[in-house]
Amino acid sequence: MTVTGKLVRVYQVDKQIRGLKSRLRAAERFLAEQTRLLGELEAKKGAIEGQLRQLTASASNEEGEAARVSERVDELRERMNNARTNKEYKALLTEVNTLKEERSKHEDGAIERLEKIEVLRTQLVEIESQHSERVRMKDVAQSARKEREAEIKDRLVALEGERGEVIADVPNSALQTYAELVEHREDEAMAPIEIEDRKRHEFTCGSCMMSLPIESMSALLSHGSLTRCVSCGCILYLEENTREAMAPGAKK
Numbered sequence: 001m002t003v004t005g006k007l008v009r010v011y012q013v014d015k016q017i018r019g020l021k022s023r024l025r026a027a028e029r030f031l032a033e034q035t036r037l038l039g040e041l042e043a044k045k046g047a048i049e050g051q052l053r054q055l056t057a058s059a060s061n062e063e064g065e066a067a068r069v070s071e072r073v074d075e076l077r078e079r080m081n082n083a084r085t086n087k088e089y090k091a092l093l094t095e096v097n098t099l100k101e102e103r104s105k106h107e108d109g110a111i112e113r114l115e116k117i118e119v120l121r122t123q124l125v126e127i128e129s130q131h132s133e134r135v136r137m138k139d140v141a142q143s144a145r146k147e148r149e150a151e152i153k154d155r156l157v158a159l160e161g162e163r164g165e166v167i168a169d170v171p172n173s174a175l176q177t178y179a180e181l182v183e184h185r186e187d188e189a190m191a192p193i194e195i196e197d198r199k200r201h202e203f204t205c206g207s208c209m210m211s212l213p214i215e216s217m218s219a220l221l222s223h224g225s226l227t228r229c230v231s232c233g234c235i236l237y238l239e240e241n242t243r244e245a246m247a248p249g250a251k252k
């Protein structure tokens with residue numbers, strides 16, 4: 001078998017391995033996305049819960065202040081009832097009025113906070129429902145990922161074994177060129193030569209579709225030595241039907 005023939009065997013096994021792994025990768029990406037979205041919801045939930053704690057504390061503080069002022073107002077009223085002079089009565093009345101204003105500020109403050117609490121609670125209910133929905137999605141993603149992994153496991157082991165066998169035959173230098181191409185081009189590391197017009201010796205690269213010199217075709221037909229596309233650099237090979245079409249007695 002020629003170098004190119006040996007490399008094609010490795011390439012075909014590699015393509016299958018990449019195909020299997022890409023299904024697992026898609027499941028992994030989906031899981032990562034669900035995990036990220038869940039984290040976002042948890043952060044939002046935590047922030048709202050924090051605000052609620054703060055507002056609840058400060059609302060009850062305002063209520064406490066209002067109650068304290070009320071007590072003071074009651075005391076002053078008591079004293080007003082027992083006031084001996086008009087002057088004393090008026091002084092107490094002024095103080096009561098000032099305190100009433102203060103009380104109503106605290107009451108307004110409490111109401112304002114309670115309204116905010118109401119809004120936040122509604123938001124929290126909505127977020128909690130999104131959260132439990134997302135937890136379900138993440139569970140689905142997790143089991144899908146496990147399924148994919150189990151699904152490809154046996155096939156992957158078999159292919160890795162096959163790869164070990166076919167790769168042993170390939171000369172090191174060719175393998176190195178191939179490995180470098182795979183790293184950047186994956187499935188495009190190798191490509192078949194396509195016949196555009198046999199009579200006019202017009203051939204193209206199956207990867208980049210650019211024209212190839214006739215030498216590329218003849219090298220593969222004669223020795224099957226490592227032949228690369230002059231444009232994109234991929235390793236070229238001949239498919240069986242191309243080889244047949246190029247055979248001396250073949251119809252054009």
Ligand SMILES: [Zn+2]
Binds near residue numbers: 205232
């Ligand atoms: Zn090319």
